[in-house]
Amino acid sequence: MTAGVLEATLQAKIADSKKCLLPYITAGCDGWLEAVYAAAEAGADAVEVGLPFSDPVMDGPIIQQASDLALSQGTTPESIIAAIGNSHFEIPLVAMTYYNIAFHMGHERFASSLKAAGFSAAILADLPVGEAELWINAAGEVKLETVFLAAPTSSPKRCQLIAEKSQGFIYAVGLLGVTGEREKLAASTAVIAQRLKNITDKPVLVGVGISTPANAVKAAAVSDGVVVGSALVRILLETKSPEAVGEAVKRFRVALDNV
Amino acid sequence: MSEAAVLQNDPGSTGRFGQFGGCYIPETLVPACQELESAFRAAWSDPAFRDELDGLLSSYAGRPSPLTHCQRLSEDIGAEIYLKREDLNHTGSHKINNVLGQALLARRMGKTRLVAETGAGQHGVATATAAALFGLECEVYMGEVDMERQALNVFRMRLLGAVVRPATTGSRTLKDAVNEALRDWVATVETTHYCLGSVMGPHPYPWMVREFHRVIGSEARQQCLDLFGALPDLVVACVGGGSNAAGIFSGFATDPQVDLVGVEPEGAATVVRRVPGVLHGSMSYLLQDEHGQVLEAESISAGLDYPGVGPEHAHLASIGRAKYFSVNDQEVADAFALLSRTEGIVPALEPAHALAWVSKQRHDLAGRKVLINLSGRGDKDADQMMKYFAQ
Numbered sequence: 001m002t003a004g005v006l007e008a009t010l011q012a013k014i015a016d017s018k019k020c021l022l023p024y025i026t027a028g029c030d031g032w033l034e035a036v037y038a039a040a041e042a043g044a045d046a047v048e049v050g051l052p053f054s055d056p057v058m059d060g061p062i063i064q065q066a067s068d069l070a071l072s073q074g075t076t077p078e079s080i081i082a083a084i085g086n087s088h089f090e091i092p093l094v095a096m097t098y099y100n101i102a103f104h105m106g107h108e109r110f111a112s113s114l115k116a117a118g119f120s121a122a123i124l125a126d127l128p129v130g131e132a133e134l135w136i137n138a139a140g141e142v143k144l145e146t147v148f149l150a151a152p153t154s155s156p157k158r159c160q161l162i163a164e165k166s167q168g169f170i171y172a173v174g175l176l177g178v179t180g181e182r183e184k185l186a187a188s189t190a191v192i193a194q195r196l197k198n199i200t201d202k203p204v205l206v207g208v209g210i211s212t213p214a215n216a217v218k219a220a221a222v223s224d225g226v227v228v229g230s231a232l233v234r235i236l237l238e239t240k241s242p243e244a245v246g247e248a249v250k251r252f253r254v255a256l257d258n259v
Numbered sequence: 260m261s262e263a264a265v266l267q268n269d270p271g272s273t274g275r276f277g278q279f280g281g282c283y284i285p286e287t288l289v290p291a292c293q294e295l296e297s298a299f300r301a302a303w304s305d306p307a308f309r310d311e312l313d314g315l316l317s318s319y320a321g322r323p324s325p326l327t328h329c330q331r332l333s334e335d336i337g338a339e340i341y342l343k344r345e346d347l348n349h350t351g352s353h354k355i356n357n358v359l360g361q362a363l364l365a366r367r368m369g370k371t372r373l374v375a376e377t378g379a380g381q382h383g384v385a386t387a388t389a390a391a392l393f394g395l396e397c398e399v400y401m402g403e404v405d406m407e408r409q410a411l412n413v414f415r416m417r418l419l420g421a422v423v424r425p426a427t428t429g430s431r432t433l434k435d436a437v438n439e440a441l442r443d444w445v446a447t448v449e450t451t452h453y454c455l456g457s458v459m460g461p462h463p464y465p466w467m468v469r470e471f472h473r474v475i476g477s478e479a480r481q482q483c484l485d486l487f488g489a490l491p492d493l494v495v496a497c498v499g500g501g502s503n504a505a506g507i508f509s510g511f512a513t514d515p516q517v518d519l520v521g522v523e524p525e526g527a528a529t530v531v532r533r534v535p536g537v538l539h540g541s542m543s544y545l546l547q548d549e550h551g552q553v554l555e556a557e558s559i560s561a562g563l564d565y566p567g568v569g570p571e572h573a574h575l576a577s578i579g580r581a582k583y584f585s586v587n588d589q590e591v592a593d594a595f596a597l598l599s600r601t602e603g604i605v606p607a608l609e610p611a612h613a614l615a616w617v618s619k620q621r622h623d624l625a626g627r628k629v630l631i632n633l634s635g636r637g638d639k640d641a642d643q644m645m646k647y648f649a650q
Contacts, residue, residue, distance in 0.1 A: 054429065054552040055538060057441040058285040064428055076550045099283055100537045104551025126537070128289045130273075131281050151287035153448060158290065173287060177446035 004145040006046055006092040006120040006168035010203040010224065013045055019256040020169075020205055020225025021216075023249050024048040024096065026063055026233050027080040028070025031242045033087060038246030039232070040091050043253035048123070048227060049084065051077050051097035058098075058125040060180025062230040066237055077101050077110075085117035092120035094147065094168070099127040099135075107138035114144055121145035121168040129165045136165065147171050150196055152188035159192075163200035170196050171227065174206045174219060180230050181211035185218045193223040213255030220256055228252055272296070274462020274541075277577060279570035282461040284441070284540045291448045296463040298368050303470060308363065315359050316474065319392070320349045322356075324475075326482035326630075331601040336617065338624040341491065342604070342633040343479045343507060352607065352635030353475060353503045354385035358454060360471035362389035365452035372396040372451040376440040378405055378433035378499065379562035379609065380412025381635055382456030387421035389454075397421040400439040402432035405561045408643055430555035433499075433565045437539050457500025458569035461540030465569050469505040476510020479630060491630035495520045497612040498530065498583065499563030501572045503634035508581060519581035521572060522616040524591070526557030529568040530576045530583035536567075543570040559588040559647070560608035562635075590615040592647055595637065607635035608644075 003011060010020050023039040025032050027049050036047050052067035052075055059067070077097070084093060095114050102110040102124060114122055122144055127135060129148055139146050145167035150159050152175065163170055172193050175186035189206055196204045206219040207227030216226045228249075235244050274280045274296075282292055302308040316322040324347050329340040345353035365373060373390050375397070377383030383399040390397030399416055403425040406413050416423050426435035437460075444453040458465045458472075483491055494511050496504035498521035511517040523531055529544045536545030538553055546554040546566035558564045575581035586594075591608060594615035599605045606614060610633045617629055637644075 055434065055438055057438050057539070058287075058445065060442070068428065071552060078550070100545070100547070100553070101551045103535075103537050103542075104547060126283050126285055126540075128282065128284065128286050130289070131283055149286040151285070151290075153287050153290045155290060162286070173285075176287060176448060178442045 004120060004143060004167055006094065006145050007202065009092050010045060010169055014203060014224050019220040019259065020045045020203060021252055021256055022046050022048055022205060022225065022227045023232050024050060024227060024229035025236065026050040026052055026066035026070055028052055028073060028075030029066050029236055030240045031236060033083055034242035035236050035245040038242040039249045040089055042246040042249035044091060044249055046092040046094055048094045048096045049080065051080050051095055051101055053098040053101055056098060058178055060178040060230060062234050062237070063179050066233045077105060081113050081117045084119065089118065093118060094121040094123060095119045096123040096125065099124045102135065107135050111139045111144050112142045115142040119144065121147055123147045123171060125149070129162055132165065149173050150192060152176055152192045156195060159195050160199055163196060163202060166202060169203035169205045170200060172196055172204055172206045172223060173208045175209045177208065179208050181234070182209040185209065185215045189219050190222045197223065213252050216252050217255050217259055220259065270462065270466050274466065276571040276574035279541065279543050279573040280462060280465055281542050282540060283537045283542065284461045285445060287445050288448060288461070292461050292463065294368070298364060299463055299467045302364055302367060308367070312360055312363055316356065320355045320359060321347060322474065323478045324348055326479060326486060328486065329602050332598060335601055336621045336624065338621065338626060339628045340617065341483070341628065341630045343475060343630060345475060345503065345632060345634045346606065346636035350385045350388050351638065352381040352385070353472060353506060354382045354456060355388065356474055356506070357456065357468050357471040357502060358382070358385040358389045361452065361454045362393050362395065365395065365454070366393055368452065370450060370452040372447065373454045374398050374440050374443045374447065374451050375454045375456060376433065376436035377401050377456065378436070378564055379560065379639060380405070380409040380416065381562060381639070383421070383423070384412050384415050384419070386454045387416040387419035390421060391419045398443065399423050400426050400436040400443070402426045402430070402436050404431040405433065409561055409639055411642065412639055432561065434553065434556070441539065457502040458505040458571060459500040459539060459541060459567060465541060465571055468502055469509060469571060472502055472506025473509045475503065475506035475632065476508060479507055480510040483630065487628065490514055490517050492627040493518045493520060493624070493629045495522065495613045495617055495629060496632040497522050497563060497609045497634065498568060498572060499527065499565045499609065500567070501569035503632050505569060505571060507632040512580065519575070520616065521581055521583040522612045523583060523585045524558035524560060524563045524612060525585045525587045527563055527565060528585040529566060530572055531585050533576065538567045541570045543573040544568055559591055560612065562607070562609040563612065584616055586612055586615040586619060590619055592644065594618050595644060605637035606633055607637045608640045610634045
C-alpha cells in the first residue's frame, strides 16, 4: 500500500534528518482555528485537531476542561468539520476524537466528511486495533489514514500488530497515564519508542506528557518526533491568544531543529 | 446455535453478546483486560478458587440469601410476590458477590490495590470492605453530587480504610466516577485492579461480573422450586448498569416460560430508548444527543443514575428475551413506602424501581407468581427520602 499524505509528509521530514512536530488543539475553544493556523505557520509538520467528546477517558484535566468548554459553547463534530472545510492548510490535519463520535455519525459518513473537509488522518483514542476493522475499511475507502496508539503496556507482539495497522505514524504513548503536562519525561518513553523503532519503518511519534521543548528533545532522541497537546491547550485556555500558541510551537520547533 | 447457547454464552475472546459488548478502551488498558480475561478463565475453572469464593460468600457475606414470600404485599397487589433478599447480604446489597470474586482474583493476579467507581455508594462500600478483608489498598471515585446525597456511605468507605475521591466533572455522578476510575487505572494498571461494579465496561467485565452474580439466580431458582414447586411466572429487577438483573436473570434465562423484566428510571431509560453507542469500553445502548455526546442521566436513585447499560441487557432486549420498562421518581417513592409498610422491609431506592413497576402493572399480574430481586436495603436512602416526603 502506498503511504498516505500524512505518512509521506512525515517520512520526507525524517529523510531530511529532521524531527517531526505535531501540535494538538482542542477545537471549539476560543481562537482554536486561528491557533491551528498559528501552529502551522510556526513550523508544525501536521496539526491534530481534537473533536471534543463528553467523556474523554484518555485525557487529563486540561483537555477535559477544553472539551467541556467547547461543548458548552455549542461545538459539534459537524461545526468543526465545516470550519476546517472552509479553511486551507498547507500541512496535513489529523482529527482526534473518541469512537462514539464516529460510530454515532456512521463510519462512512464520518470518514468521508473528514476527508472532504481536508483531514488526512484520524485518531480514535478508545478504538484499539482489535475493534477497528469496520472503521479501517470505511476510512480506507476514502483514503483517510488511521493512526493507532501503542502504550508502554503493549507487548512486543501487540506493538507488531499496531505497527502493521497504523497509518500515518504510530502514536507511542510515552507514559502510563492520561494526557497532561509532566515535569519530567517518563522512563517508559524510551522503552516504548525503542520497541516500536525496532519493528517498523513507519514514523514513531511520542505523545502524552511532552510539555516542554527540553522534554520534546529528549523524546525525539529515541523517536521520530513528538505530539504536544496539553501544554498548548493550556496556553490557549489561559490567554485565548492564537499568537501565544504559535510562539510556543515555535519554541518546540527551534529546540527540535537544533538537536 | 440454540437459544440456550445464545443466552448463556461465554462471550469468547471478543466479548460479544450478539452485536453488543467488545473492548473499546485506550490501548494502555487493552493488555490489562486481556490479562484479566485469562486470569478469570483460569480461576473460574479452578475448584480451589470456587471453593474459596463459596466459603467467603457463606461465612462472610451470609449467603444463601433467603427468598421471602410477601403475604401482605401480595394481598395489596393481587399477585404472589416473592423477594430475593440480597438486602440481607453483608454490606447491604448484592454488590458484595462480585466484589469478593474480583478481590480474590486481584490477589491471585498479584495486584495490591483496588480502584472502583460508585454511584449510590453500595459498590464502593463493598469494594472497601473486600479491600479491608484482604489487606489491599483501595481508592473509590464518586460523583460530587452523589457524595452529597449518600454521605453515610462516604463515611462508611472512609471508616473501612478507603480513600474516597470526588468526581467533579460533567454531571458529577456515576458516569463521571467511571471516567475518573478509568483515568486512574490508565496510570496505575501495573499494580492496580479496577474493581468495576456492574455488568458493563470492556470485556471481560460484563461477562465476569455476571458470573460472579450468577449465584443470585441459581439460589433463587432452587428456592422457588423448594418453596412452591414451580418456577416464577415473572422475574423483575431494576437496571442501571444491570448487575443485579444479570445475576437473577441468569437463573431463568433458559426457561422460556419465565418472563424477564428490567426496570429503569424514567430519566435513565437507556434500554427503553434503544440507541446504540459506545461508552466506557463496550458497545451497548446509550443515552446521547444527536451528535453522539453522552447525555446526563437523571434519577432519584444514585445507583441507577447512569446513561449506559450492560451490553448483555442490550442483547436480551434486542432478541426480545427480556423486556424493559421505566418508572418515575414518584412511583419509586410510593413503592419505597409501600414495601416498608406492608412487609417491614425498607428497600433501597434501586430495587424500589422493580417494586414500583410491579405495583403499577398490578392489573396485568393478577394471580401470577412474581419474583423481585430486592438488591439492597434502604438505610442509605433514609435521609434523602425523609427530605423527599417532607416536600
